[in-house]
Amino acid sequence: MIDKEALRRKYRAERDKRLRPDGNAQYKRLTGRFAHYLTDPYTPVAPREPRTDHVTVAFIGGGFAGLVTGARLKEAGVADVRIVEKGGDFGGTWYWNRYPGAQCDTASMVYMPLLEETGHMPTEKYAHGPEILEHCRRIGKQYGLYDNALFHTEVEDLEWDASRSRWTVRTNRGDAFTAQFVAMGTGPLHVPKLPGIDGIDAFEGHSFHTSRWDYAYTGGDPSGAPMDRLADKRVAIIGTGATAVQCVPHLARACRELYVFQRTPSSVDVRNNYPIDPEWFAGIATPGWQRRWLENFTSNQTGGTAEIDLVMDGWTDLSRRIRARYAALGPGEMTLERMAEVYEESDHEKMEEIRARVDAIVADPDTAAGLKAWYRQLCKRPCFHDEYLQAFNVPGTHLVDTDGKGVNRITPSGVVAGGREYEMDCVIYASGFEVGTEYTRRTGYDMTGRGGVKLSEYWSEGMRTLHGTHVHSFPNAFVVQPAQGANLISNIPHNLTEAGATTAAVIRHALDGGFTEVEVTREAEDTWLDLLRTAPPPMRFLPDCTPGYYNNEGQAPSPWSLLNVGYPAGATAYFSYLDRWRESGEFAGLEFR
Numbered sequence: 001m002i003d004k005e006a007l008r009r010k011y012r013a014e015r016d017k018r019l020r021p022d023g024n025a026q027y028k029r030l031t032g033r034f035a036h037y038l039t040d041p042y043t044p045v046a047p048r049e050p051r052t053d054h055v056t057v058a059f060i061g062g063g064f065a066g067l068v069t070g071a072r073l074k075e076a077g078v079a080d081v082r083i084v085e086k087g088g089d090f091g092g093t094w095y096w097n098r099y100p101g102a103q104c105d106t107a108s109m110v111y112m113p114l115l116e117e118t119g120h121m122p123t124e125k126y127a128h129g130p131e132i133l134e135h136c137r138r139i140g141k142q143y144g145l146y147d148n149a150l151f152h153t154e155v156e157d158l159e160w161d162a163s164r165s166r167w168t169v170r171t172n173r174g175d176a177f178t179a180q181f182v183a184m185g186t187g188p189l190h191v192p193k194l195p196g197i198d199g200i201d202a203f204e205g206h207s208f209h210t211s212r213w214d215y216a217y218t219g220g221d222p223s224g225a226p227m228d229r230l231a232d233k234r235v236a237i238i239g240t241g242a243t244a245v246q247c248v249p250h251l252a253r254a255c256r257e258l259y260v261f262q263r264t265p266s267s268v269d270v271r272n273n274y275p276i277d278p279e280w281f282a283g284i285a286t287p288g289w290q291r292r293w294l295e296n297f298t299s300n301q302t303g304g305t306a307e308i309d310l311v312m313d314g315w316t317d318l319s320r321r322i323r324a325r326y327a328a329l330g331p332g333e334m335t336l337e338r339m340a341e342v343y344e345e346s347d348h349e350k351m352e353e354i355r356a357r358v359d360a361i362v363a364d365p366d367t368a369a370g371l372k373a374w375y376r377q378l379c380k381r382p383c384f385h386d387e388y389l390q391a392f393n394v395p396g397t398h399l400v401d402t403d404g405k406g407v408n409r410i411t412p413s414g415v416v417a418g419g420r421e422y423e424m425d426c427v428i429y430a431s432g433f434e435v436g437t438e439y440t441r442r443t444g445y446d447m448t449g450r451g452g453v454k455l456s457e458y459w460s461e462g463m464r465t466l467h468g469t470h471v472h473s474f475p476n477a478f479v480v481q482p483a484q485g486a487n488l489i490s491n492i493p494h495n496l497t498e499a500g501a502t503t504a505a506v507i508r509h510a511l512d513g514g515f516t517e518v519e520v521t522r523e524a525e526d527t528w529l530d531l532l533r534t535a536p537p538p539m540r541f542l543p544d545c546t547p548g549y550y551n552n553e554g555q556a557p558s559p560w561s562l563l564n565v566g567y568p569a570g571a572t573a574y575f576s577y578l579d580r581w582r583e584s585g586e587f588a589g590l591e592f593r
Ligand code: NDP
Pocket: 018, 102, 103, 104, 105, 106, 189, 195, 196, 197, 238, 239, 240, 241, 242, 243, 244, 246, 261, 262, 263, 264, 381, 405, 406, 407, 430, 431, 432, 433, 547, 548, 549
């Protein structure tokens, strides 16, 4: 029997010791001495002449958002699409994050976009990074997106030219070209950050951030070849989020000594990865299969009515359990309060299982105690892995649990935590990416729309859109991302595919009608925001949640984070609403002129 009150007290105590007044400001940007951390270690920069031409569509970002939107545009007969990407190839997060063990956490069948269109069968239930990166290239090739792409190019300025109804795009490579339409899919997690640790710039050994893995130093490669150059090295990894969970097992195998510095443990549930059987795949891959899988996953994930569960994993297990508890409530019990109560019970049960799993796997009791997560599962990004906890049984692998305080200091020769200095040859920062900062800071440019309005000003009180895509005062511009749409965080690509399809449909309609401009009205934007505000605040803002990027580092929700919400009726309802909105051909709320 779970003592709910005792658990709540424990969760609050664990949260309290982690709360700090500086919130997001604690982290360091990779500038100055750390700027070299951002250098592309994978592809040399090829010299080229600046572009001053005109294209129909410019897309900023060559990750999943750019690829799926580009594909839908090409399918719609829009030939002239230019993707501008800061990396040396397509892939976005999968281009940069090549750390050993990188793997999707949502099942490949629903995570990897355009599988049906490309005919690719994922090799594993959770595909590894190299396969996903190759899939990005496959999409780029199949849809001719390489032809006009600009790699190693960062947009510095986007300005609406009202006299010619087009955007001027300026970049760090001296380009100043124009585009009738612009779309942006810059991703929420692409600006690496460093922990705010005193002395971080004093370290004289080797160091890097996980999103620019230094295989020249470690040996090995992204496909998991042994990192043979670490055999005589003492290595620190700072951070225990989803990235560390995936790369720690590889480091544990390779390093002479590995020290894992932990501030807050992740919840690590069963992964159960396996190869996909081609015969099975041939049987299910009938026309429309990926859409069916996507709809099924989303329905299972968000309390929908799907009777079967095609994906069957940790994500759907979570919501299946909650649904079963709701279903068991009597007719008079269907109150918000009672539903919150049974949700909490289900969460406690799940987290108890996850904590028991630590005890069952980790041999040393102190280490096991340190690895237990004391918060509700969705307060932080849930993780799934079958080798992470096991890595702490490998001789030479040590957990340094800082009891919520974090690393105290970095010295020229190592890392100080709990008052003890650990001498290190190498420090790896698995410290994540900027999330709570302003959109324009993360994109690296500030758009100037109609009448000279800056996007940063227009969004100073939080994001304002219709469907997360269309922004008043920014004609012919589209944002391809999940917030203010379905906001389905367990499968981001599904959001992107839908937003990409919308972008392509609106552009096609504008071109067919001979319109030079399309813009959402202020009224449509207001109505949409009013609707979004009727949704209950996300669970991550519960007072007991431990701080992290999910909940604005435990600070009061910013206007930004409060508007980082989705359609109140849920993701499935949103996707069918959006389908109807597109199919009607009326595009209610948009003004074509
Ligand atoms: P996170 O932001 O999740 O983790 C950063 C880690 O650094 C946390 O453990 C944090 O601790 C720790 N940290 C920060 N400051 C200090 C300090 N001063 N001392 C010690 N530790 C510190 O970054 P990740 O790169 O792990 O993951 C980011 C996101 O990327 C994930 O949440 C997920 O959305 C995505 N991702 C997805 C993957 C997938 O789908 N396969 C794989 C990897 C990442 P604390 O928790 O206390 O803040």
